[in-house]
Amino acid sequence: xxxxxxxALAGLTLLGAMPAALAQDRLRDMPGFAQYQEIQPKIAGSxxxxxxxxxxxxxxxxxxxxxxxxxxxxxxxxFDIATRAATELKEADGAASAVTGGRGRQANDLSARGSYARxxxxxxxDGKLKAFTRxxxxxxxxxxxxxxxxxxxxxxxxxxxxxxxxxxxYTEELALGRSIWWSPDGTKLAYxxxxxxxxxxxxxxxxxxxxxxxxxxxxxPSPGTPNxxxxxxxxxxxxxxxxxxxxxDGAPFTDEVIGHYVWNVTWAEDNSELRLRRANRLQNIIExxxxxxxxxxxxxxxxxxxxxxxxxxxxxRFLADGKRFIWASERTGWDNYYLYDITGKLITxxxxxxxxxxxxxxxxxxxxxxxxxxxxxxxxxxxxxxxxVGLDGKGDVRLTDPAWNHAVSLAPDGRHFIDTIQTHxxxxxTRLMRIEGARSVVVAELAKTDMTRFESLGLKKVEMFTFKAxxxxxxxxxxxxxxxxxDPAKTYPVIVSIYGGPGANQASENFQxxxxxxxxxxxxxKADLRSASGRGKAFQNAIYEKMGQTEVDDQAxxxxxxxxxPYVDKTRVGIYGTSYGGSMAAWSIxxxxxxxxxxVSNSPVTDHxxxxxxxxxxxxxxxxxxxxxxxxxxxxxxxxxxxxxxxxYYGTADDNVHPKNAMQLIxxxxxxxxxFEVQVGPDAGHTAVSTARMMEFFIESLVIKPEVAKVAAxxxxxxxxxKEGRPQASR
Numbered sequence: 001x002x003x004x005x006x007x008a009l010a011g012l013t014l015l016g017a018m019p020a021a022l023a024q025d026r027l028r029d030m031p032g033f034a035q036y037q038e039i040q041p042k043i044a045g046s047x048x049x050x051x052x053x054x055x056x057x058x059x060x061x062x063x064x065x066x067x068x069x070x071x072x073x074x075x076x077x078x079f080d081i082a083t084r085a086a087t088e089l090k091e092a093d094g095a096a097s098a099v100t101g102g103r104g105r106q107a108n109d110l111s112a113r114g115s116y117a118r119x120x121x122x123x124x125x126d127g128k129l130k131a132f133t134r135x136x137x138x139x140x141x142x143x144x145x146x147x148x149x150x151x152x153x154x155x156x157x158x159x160x161x162x163x164x165x166x167x168x169x170y171t172e173e174l175a176l177g178r179s180i181w182w183s184p185d186g187t188k189l190a191y192x193x194x195x196x197x198x199x200x201x202x203x204x205x206x207x208x209x210x211x212x213x214x215x216x217x218x219x220x221p222s223p224g225t226p227n228x229x230x231x232x233x234x235x236x237x238x239x240x241x242x243x244x245x246x247x248x249d250g251a252p253f254t255d256e257v258i259g260h261y262v263w264n265v266t267w268a269e270d271n272s273e274l275r276l277r278r279a280n281r282l283q284n285i286i287e288x289x290x291x292x293x294x295x296x297x298x299x300x301x302x303x304x305x306x307x308x309x310x311x312x313x314x315x316x317r318f319l320a321d322g323k324r325f326i327w328a329s330e331r332t333g334w335d336n337y338y339l340y341d342i343t344g345k346l347i348t349x350x351x352x353x354x355x356x357x358x359x360x361x362x363x364x365x366x367x368x369x370x371x372x373x374x375x376x377x378x379x380x381x382x383x384x385x386x387x388x389v390g391l392d393g394k395g396d397v398r399l400t401d402p403a404w405n406h407a408v409s410l411a412p413d414g415r416h417f418i419d420t421i422q423t424h425x426x427x428x429x430t431r432l433m434r435i436e437g438a439r440s441v442v443v444a445e446l447a448k449t450d451m452t453r454f455e456s457l458g459l460k461k462v463e464m465f466t467f468k469a470x471x472x473x474x475x476x477x478x479x480x481x482x483x484x485x486x487d488p489a490k491t492y493p494v495i496v497s498i499y500g501g502p503g504a505n506q507a508s509e510n511f512q513x514x515x516x517x518x519x520x521x522x523x524x525x526k527a528d529l530r531s532a533s534g535r536g537k538a539f540q541n542a543i544y545e546k547m548g549q550t551e552v553d554d555q556a557x558x559x560x561x562x563x564x565x566p567y568v569d570k571t572r573v574g575i576y577g578t579s580y581g582g583s584m585a586a587w588s589i590x591x592x593x594x595x596x597x598x599x600v601s602n603s604p605v606t607d608h609x610x611x612x613x614x615x616x617x618x619x620x621x622x623x624x625x626x627x628x629x630x631x632x633x634x635x636x637x638x639x640x641x642x643x644x645x646x647x648x649y650y651g652t653a654d655d656n657v658h659p660k661n662a663m664q665l666i667x668x669x670x671x672x673x674x675x676f677e678v679q680v681g682p683d684a685g686h687t688a689v690s691t692a693r694m695m696e697f698f699i700e701s702l703v704i705k706p707e708v709a710k711v712a713a714x715x716x717x718x719x720x721x722x723k724e725g726r727p728q729a730s731r
Contacts, residue, residue: 024696032520040516050428050449061413124186138164160196167194173614174263189235198226221613224623230262234293255281283618301344309541330537348393378402382509397438405509425461458484462512467561470553477507478527483518493572493702501580503533527558548633556592572702574598578688590638597644598701602688606661607634636668645701646676651684
């Protein structure tokens with residue numbers, strides 16, 4: 001589910017963009033389709049944003065280049081800070097390249113999520129050798145393939161031993177894209193071994209549209225069942241000797257042992273040790289550890305622990321000496337930065353914020369002894385701000401206006417920065433800023449958003465509002481999208497777009513374009529729930545052991561917050577989502593049948609006892625101890641409540657959320673005698689029903705069906721009046 005999260009969020013903005021040729025055959029004749037076809041293509045180009053792609057390619061920080069993407073073609077400029085003059089660059093002058101800020105991650109080379117078939121190959125640092133996998137064993141050869149020799153021999157598909165080949169849950173939930181690592185000097189090869197011999201299999205049927213189907217067997221651990229056993233080894237290229245790293249400190253392999261999970265392996269630059277993350281099965285203790293490739297012993301560098309929830313860590317940022325590093329931690333309940341020595345000694349907290357979290361580090365100037373970073377310290381947590389603090393943890397200062405959300409590109413000398421400011425309803429403006437002590441001042445405006453087309457089309461800015469969470473206390477944020485011809489004197493059906501899983505945010509202080517689906521004649525609602533990130537650990541802990549409860553309660557409250565608006569028809573509310581969003585859609589219509597009248601549930605986890613252990617146990621705890629909490633995640637427990645219209649979609653080749661999830665819900669609904677619809681993606685993976693089919697479903701359920709019912713009721717009333725001889729109201 002981790003892998004799907006980013007693509008799901010991206011898809012939320014794209015749903016609704018559908019050419020007429022792909023429309024369902026009945027959709028063309030349905031209410032709102034003509035308006036959608038006219039307006040939808042114009043929305044994306046209705047704004048020329050005042051953002052730039054900038055490059056501080058002058059190390060002195062005296063000039064920079066930037067690109068403005070407005071008009072028929074991008075324009076490139078070089079800005080001289082001393083003269084405050086921008087000179088347009090021609091093709092011969094070269095193009096400015098975009099700056100990427102913050103903490104990044106290398107391309108991860110994710111495997112085929114547990115596939116035995118794929119081979120993995122990695123060249124040595126000097127390019128003379130290569131390590132590669134075949135048949136779950138690792139081999140070493142020259143770069144041209146000559147002089148092949150085996151590094152491991154115990155790997156076996158039959159015995160379920162993987163050497164150098166990641167297992168499913170490690171790729172899906174821990175982002176382990178590789179499990180072979182060369183030492184920087186090329187003398188040693190570290191690799192992971194996974195023992196899947198006790199892990200239950202899930203046979204996934206593939207190629208169901210062909211003459212003969214095939215089966216892919218996945219070692220898929222579910223909550224409460226055995227997990228793969230990870231081990232780490234180091235192979236010495238010269239001697240051929242192999243050393244086992246004691247990732248569990250000699251303890252027997254149990255759920256409680258730190259080292260139940262082992263991942264994120266890297267070599268120290270001086271080849272002296274391997275650094276890795278290791279956790280217990282509950283994932284409420286995670287250690288960043290250093291392990292000797294010579295002795296196999298491991299030491300704890302930093303330990304993070306949550307007594308009543310899950311914990312997480314991010315990659316350290318090393319200073320130039322390679323011995324000190326900056327570490328992010330939620331140990332106080334708020335993400336803050338700490339300066340450590342590689343021995344594990346805490347040198348000093350760099351930030352001590354309470355009430356808001358740090359975000360990403362922009363730059364560290366060790367000579368000046370300062371760090372620049374972004375933090376959620378605006379007038380709400382969605383508005384990022386630039387901060388500067390000393391490497392001694394003193395002198396922290398916010399350098400930007402908290403009324404705006406800021407995206408910052410810092411000059412190499414730390415004296416200036418390029419600042420794009422915006423909010424959800426104020427379009428971006430980009431300016432050059434100069435830092436003067438504890439404040440910043442505007443030097444020049446580089447780009448401003450052109451809203452001419454947006455305004456001429458009559459498009460409506462997105463509204464942000466707050467509502468009370470299911471606890472009746474916590475304030476949450478939501479976004480309401482309206483069609484271009486919105487009339488407050490009319491009433492509108494509502495469609496809720498949702499993902500809703502841990503860390504998912506749908507409210508934003510980036511400028512928003514209206515959702516194209518509104519042009520079918522709907523209001524579109526997107527809400528942050530207590531599963532959202534950015535508001536501290538205690539805030540997010542509300543969903544711990546309560547998936548399918550806390551966030552579903554919050555989603556219902558977001559809808560109820562609209563009930564007092566005269567233009568909202570509370571009897572016509574739909575909800576849709578995919579993956580975790582599919583679960584949210586199913587849970588919502590089943591647990592709140594008087595709030596939601598229609599739902600499209602795409603590729604849903606219908607019971608967290610059916611999903612993978614690593615994800616579900618992180619947020620739901622362990623079985624059998626938390627059996628009742630897991631039971632409450634089952635959509636099948638609530639099928640008797642269904643009153644509205646439900647469409648379930650699943651792909652027959654979904655190796656993430658297996659078809660059994662949808663099948664169990666379908667079976668339970670059938671046994672309960674409930675009416676519902678099913679759409680199947682033959683040989684499709686973790687996907688969603690087409691937007692066209694979804695809109696056909698929502699229009700039929702929330703527009704046509706209520707209108708037909710209204711007309712039928714009027715006809716019955718007239719017939720009854722005629723029987724009773726009562727006068728009928730004139731039409």
